[in-house]
Amino acid sequence: MTRKRRRLYIVVVAMAVLGLAASLVLMSFEDSLVFFHSPSDLVEKPVPAGRTFRLGGLVEEGSFVKSGVDITFKVTDLAESIDVEFRGLVPDLFREGQGVVAEGQMNEDGVFVASNVLAKHDENYMPPEVAESLKKAGNWKAKEEN
Numbered sequence: 001m002t003r004k005r006r007r008l009y010i011v012v013v014a015m016a017v018l019g020l021a022a023s024l025v026l027m028s029f030e031d032s033l034v035f036f037h038s039p040s041d042l043v044e045k046p047v048p049a050g051r052t053f054r055l056g057g058l059v060e061e062g063s064f065v066k067s068g069v070d071i072t073f074k075v076t077d078l079a080e081s082i083d084v085e086f087r088g089l090v091p092d093l094f095r096e097g098q099g100v101v102a103e104g105q106m107n108e109d110g111v112f113v114a115s116n117v118l119a120k121h122d123e124n125y126m127p128p129e130v131a132e133s134l135k136k137a138g139n140w141k142a143k144e145e146n
Contacts, residue, residue: 034103038133039080042106049106055082055114056101056130064096075100075112077133086114094119099130 036054037047047053055075063074063081069088073096074081084102094100094117104114 036101036129038077038130038136039075039082040077040133040136042082043080047106049108052103052105052115054101054103054129055084055112056099056133057082058130058134059094059096059098059100061096075102077130077136082112083110084112084114086117088117090117091119101130 034052034054036056039055039057042055057075057077060074060076060081063072065072071086071088071090073084073086075084076082086102098119101118102112102114103116103118104112107113
């Protein structure tokens with residue numbers, strides 16, 4: 001076997017090992033990625049039941065119902081609304097008309113079952129994903145800066 005042929009085999013084997021390693025890394029990332037969707041995105045292109053993602057928007061006025069630790073509300077981007085169910089304690093800053101990001105999955109009935117609910121942390125903050133989805137829907141009302 002010549003030196004050129006041996007070197008070629010080494011390069012081919014190295015590329016195959018590198019390709020295998022890259023595919024294993026990408027497959028492990030696929031399980032841990034969590035995408036963000038607005039209610040309008042979900043109406044246009046529904047996410048399959050059981051897939052974890054983040055839903056963001058505003059808590060719809062008059063939709064918040066609390067029964068012990070079971071909470072239901074609607075998330076809206078002022079164009080579309082999605083029903084949300086959550087079992088647990090919501091953040092102190094959670095209220096109607098405010099920005100929210102919920103992480104969870106859609107069930108077969110088309111209701112988002114949240115495993116985690118995040119609320120904005122002060123009166124001027126809007127999660128970037130929520131602000132972007134409101135801008136896309138044409139419902140963004142920026143507050144005036146002092």
